[in-house]
Amino acid sequence: MIPRTISIETLPNEILHYILSYQSWFDMLTSFWSLNIRFNSLVRSIISINDNRLNTGLRITSDLPYNKCSTLFLLILKSSSLSSIQRIHFDETNSIASDLIYEWLFNHNNILNFPNLKSLILIRCGSIEPVVRSLFYLIEHQLDELTLAFDDTMFRDEYFHISENSSKVFNQRKRMRMIKQLICQLFSSQCHLTSLRMDLGHYLIDVDIDECLISNSVDYQHQSFCLTLRRLYIRIGNSWFLENIISQIPNLEQMSVQFHTTLRFDLSWKSNVEIMKQSNGNWLNKLPKLRYFSLKTFIDDDWEFIYLKWLLNNLNYVEKLQLHLKNDRLDERKSQEIWKSLIDANFIRQNCLPDRIKNLSNFDFYICSQRQLLFNDIEKITNSFKNHSFFLDHQWTNVNCFIDPIMLSQHIFSCFTNTFRFSHNFIKYSNVFNWPPIGDIWCNLHPSLSLILQGVNQLTPNLSCIKVYTRRNRSVDKSDFLMSLEILLKMRQYKGINIPFRNITKIQFGTHFDRISATSTTSIDRDQIREKVLAYLLSMTVQLKYLLVERVEWLLHVVEYASDVLRTNALSTVQHAEFCFPSIHYTGDKKICDGRQFVPFLSKYMPHLQTLRLWRTDDFPWTS
Numbered sequence: 001m002i003p004r005t006i007s008i009e010t011l012p013n014e015i016l017h018y019i020l021s022y023q024s025w026f027d028m029l030t031s032f033w034s035l036n037i038r039f040n041s042l043v044r045s046i047i048s049i050n051d052n053r054l055n056t057g058l059r060i061t062s063d064l065p066y067n068k069c070s071t072l073f074l075l076i077l078k079s080s081s082l083s084s085i086q087r088i089h090f091d092e093t094n095s096i097a098s099d100l101i102y103e104w105l106f107n108h109n110n111i112l113n114f115p116n117l118k119s120l121i122l123i124r125c126g127s128i129e130p131v132v133r134s135l136f137y138l139i140e141h142q143l144d145e146l147t148l149a150f151d152d153t154m155f156r157d158e159y160f161h162i163s164e165n166s167s168k169v170f171n172q173r174k175r176m177r178m179i180k181q182l183i184c185q186l187f188s189s190q191c192h193l194t195s196l197r198m199d200l201g202h203y204l205i206d207v208d209i210d211e212c213l214i215s216n217s218v219d220y221q222h223q224s225f226c227l228t229l230r231r232l233y234i235r236i237g238n239s240w241f242l243e244n245i246i247s248q249i250p251n252l253e254q255m256s257v258q259f260h261t262t263l264r265f266d267l268s269w270k271s272n273v274e275i276m277k278q279s280n281g282n283w284l285n286k287l288p289k290l291r292y293f294s295l296k297t298f299i300d301d302d303w304e305f306i307y308l309k310w311l312l313n314n315l316n317y318v319e320k321l322q323l324h325l326k327n328d329r330l331d332e333r334k335s336q337e338i339w340k341s342l343i344d345a346n347f348i349r350q351n352c353l354p355d356r357i358k359n360l361s362n363f364d365f366y367i368c369s370q371r372q373l374l375f376n377d378i379e380k381i382t383n384s385f386k387n388h389s390f391f392l393d394h395q396w397t398n399v400n401c402f403i404d405p406i407m408l409s410q411h412i413f414s415c416f417t418n419t420f421r422f423s424h425n426f427i428k429y430s431n432v433f434n435w436p437p438i439g440d441i442w443c444n445l446h447p448s449l450s451l452i453l454q455g456v457n458q459l460t461p462n463l464s465c466i467k468v469y470t471r472r473n474r475s476v477d478k479s480d481f482l483m484s485l486e487i488l489l490k491m492r493q494y495k496g497i498n499i500p501f502r503n504i505t506k507i508q509f510g511t512h513f514d515r516i517s518a519t520s521t522t523s524i525d526r527d528q529i530r531e532k533v534l535a536y537l538l539s540m541t542v543q544l545k546y547l548l549v550e551r552v553e554w555l556l557h558v559v560e561y562a563s564d565v566l567r568t569n570a571l572s573t574v575q576h577a578e579f580c581f582p583s584i585h586y587t588g589d590k591k592i593c594d595g596r597q598f599v600p601f602l603s604k605y606m607p608h609l610q611t612l613r614l615w616r617t618d619d620f621p622w623t624s
Contacts, residue, residue, distance in 0.1 A: 013042060020046055024059075026068050029075055047085055060090045060101055073104050086116050091123040092151065105134075119145040132178045139191045149199035149235075150179070187248035189224040199235040227251055238264035239307065246286050253289050256322075259297035263304045283314040290315065294322040302335045305351055316354035320362040323352050327369040343367055343412055344381045345388035363396060366413040373403050373410055381412065406448035406480045449533075450483035453491070465506040466537065470550060481529045488536040501540040509534055510550020513578060513615055530554065531562040539567035545575045552579035552598075552614075559605065571605040578613040 008016070020028055020042060028046065032039045047058065058076075060069065090101060120143055125131055128150075139146060185191055186198075229249045233256040236242060242257060283290075293315050299305055312321075327339050341347060352365055378401050385397045401412040449468050535558045538544065549555045558566055581598075602609055 009038075013038075016042055017046065026072055029072060033075065044084055058085050058088045060088075069101060084116050085114050087119040087121075088114070088117060089121040089123075091121075092125065115142075117142060119143070121147040123147070123149050124151045125149065128175045128178055132182050135182060136185060139186060139193055141192070143193055145195040146193055147197040187226050187229075187245050189226065191226045192228045193226075194228055195231040196229060197233040200237065224248075225250060230254065232256070234258070235260065237261075239311075240265065246283060250286065251289055252287055254292040255287075255290060256292075256294040257296070262298040262300040263307050265304070265307045284317055287315075290318055292320040292322075293318045294324075296324040298326050298328065299339075300327070300334065300336075302338050305338045309351065309355075312352075312354045313356075316356050316360075317358050319359045321353075321360060321364075323365045323367075325352070325365070325367045329370045339369060339371075342377070342381070343369060343410060344384035345391055346384065349388065349390050363394075364414045366411075368409055368411050370407070370409045372408055375403065378403065404447050404451050406450060406483070409447075411447070448480045448483075450480050450487060453484055453487040463501070464503050465508070466501075466504060467508040468537075469511045478529060481533050485529060485533050485536070488533065488540070492536060492540060501537075502542055504541045505543055506546035506548075507537055507541070507544060508546075508548040509537070509554065510548070510580075512550060513548065513580060513613075526557055526561065528561070531557050532565055534558050535562040535565040538570045539565065541570070542573075544571070544573050547571070547574045547576070548578040550580055552581050555579070556601070559601075572607060574606045575608055576611045577602075577606065577609060579615070581614045581616040583617045 011019075020032065023031075028043055033043050034040065088105070090105070092101075117138070120138065122131060125148060135146070135148075186193070186196060226249050229252055231254045232249065232252055234242075235258045237260045239259075246252075295308075295311075297308075299308060308325075315321075327336075330336055330339060338347075338351060348365060348367075352367075353363070354360075381401045382399050385391045385399045391397050396414065398415040399412065400415060401410065403410055452466075531554075534549075534554060538547075538558070602612070
């Protein structure tokens with residue numbers, strides 16, 4: 001019997017809706033829009049959904065080239081039906097069409113062309129004035145959800161020095177004033193958001209940006225309560241900002257706070273330590289509806305542990321608590337007696353939980369500290385939870401602990417509940433990897449590459465990205481790379497290329513992608529072990545799309561000196577690449593820094609490349 005041919009138009013709407021949801025929104029609009037009324041209705045229904053878990057709304061991310069952006073914008077402007085879009089997601093991290101997007105979205109109030117817009121996501125926002133001006137209106141009259149992260153480079157001193165005479169860029173004082181006004185409105189009655197995610201940026205942590213919440217000046221006289229906000233996820237630089245905003249959001253139900261580095265608090269309260277230790281439940285009147293609290297931070301010394309305890313005691317009525325704590329290293333010059341003690345059940349109960357627990361039903365933690373432990377200590381630590389009365393009563397005894405011998409660090413985390421989707425396998429524990437690199441201390445606490453590779457088979461087929469962390473201006477750890485190379489050799493010998501890394505689509509080799517790294521002369525010399533490790537990682541992928549290598553020389557060395565290891569056409573699937581490119585003033589290799597041979601290199605090894613991001617302090621000589 002000849003099988004019946006099924007065309008796409010014969011499929012029911014439910015199946016078509018499912019299929020189209022997996023298409024990129026650019027392909028969906030350009031391929032299916034205007035075919036007929038039925039497909040128009042399907043496309044409109046998908047892009048009109050406001051759901052962070054689905055491929056919905058207008059998504060302008062790093063994988064969208066300039067010509068596609070231009071085509072898409074013209075298509076949307078010509079179609080009034082697409083005004084039903086409820087969600088716009090713009091990620092400027094690697095966008096090469098940001099100028100076009102800002103002009104299209106935020107110039108002349110174009111954002112008002114989306115009267116049904118409810119959710120707006122702006123990542124690495126670099127155009128302060130038009131965005132903030134639009135947000136003043138949107139957060140008061142239209143949006144329910146806002147995610148906002150500023151571009152750090154907009155607040156660096158060298159950036160303003162270069163751009164202070166440019167008519168396109170505002171000076172630092174005016175930028176800060178606008179941001180303060182926006183923050184003031186976000187936590188006032190002029191804000192009707194229900195959900196806010198905000199990253200104030202690493203270069204804003206030393207600015208008294210929280211003064212807008214307590215100032216009595218005329219500029220901030222409209223300050224009042226924000227009664228609609230239910231969920232707050234914020235990344236800040238000091239604790240007094242947190243203490244100030246809680247009085248402005250009385251109906252908050254979920255709060256997640258991440259500090260850029262340590263708990264920076266007002267030192268004046270040190271004289272009242274005993275009073276603070278006895279504080280319990282003082283925030284119940286300020287945040288009576290709060291049920292979930294999450295905190296991610298470095299804890300530097302005993303004073304910060306005392307402040308942490310005070311904070312937890314003020315929130316002793318929450319039902320769900322999540323803590324992620326890290327410590328860089330023990331320093332004899334600091335008061336770190338608490339960190340010197342064994343991190344076991346007693347440590348967690350005394351330092352990571354409120355003294356009085358009223359409603360707590362879900363508790364999860366992750367703690368990382370640089371220390372030297374014996375492998376025999378692991379069993380002692382895990383058994384301590386099985387013998388502690390508090391954790392036995394709450395049935396919170398399932399704890400994992402491991403030691404990274406390369407990084408000399410201890411990692412301990414809970415597996416009490418599935419509330420936060422934690423895994424029993426430490427490599428799948430997302431918080432090990434999601435901490436952004438701010439200075440070298442962040443990189444010190446990431447697991448070593450060899451430790452990750454040892455458990456990589458347990459992740460397949462869920463593994464889609466590999467990141468190899470490095471320290472700025474320092475050579476890689478050779479012992480780690482030697483162990484990693486041995487593991488990779490065995491994996492390739494016994495598993496082939498399709499098993500361990502068959503779903504890897506992104507490799508990031510290095511941590512620092514900025515102009516500072518482009519000026520560095522460290523770690524650009526040949527390193528045979530590094531070359532082979534990178535060559536094996538690249539060769540064991542079959543669908544690599546995103547490639548980020550901190551130094552372009554590292555990749556060139558792989559192609560030139562490790563071609564016997566690098567699989568043929570290993571880079572042919574790469575569509576998006578990012579490198580730090582050396583300046584002619586900081587390296588003696590004129591052949592590399594000139595850049596003339598780089599284009600033929602890309603054409604040969606990455607024929608399908610769509611976007612390229614280069615970090616360099618100066619222009620190429622032949623383009624000047």
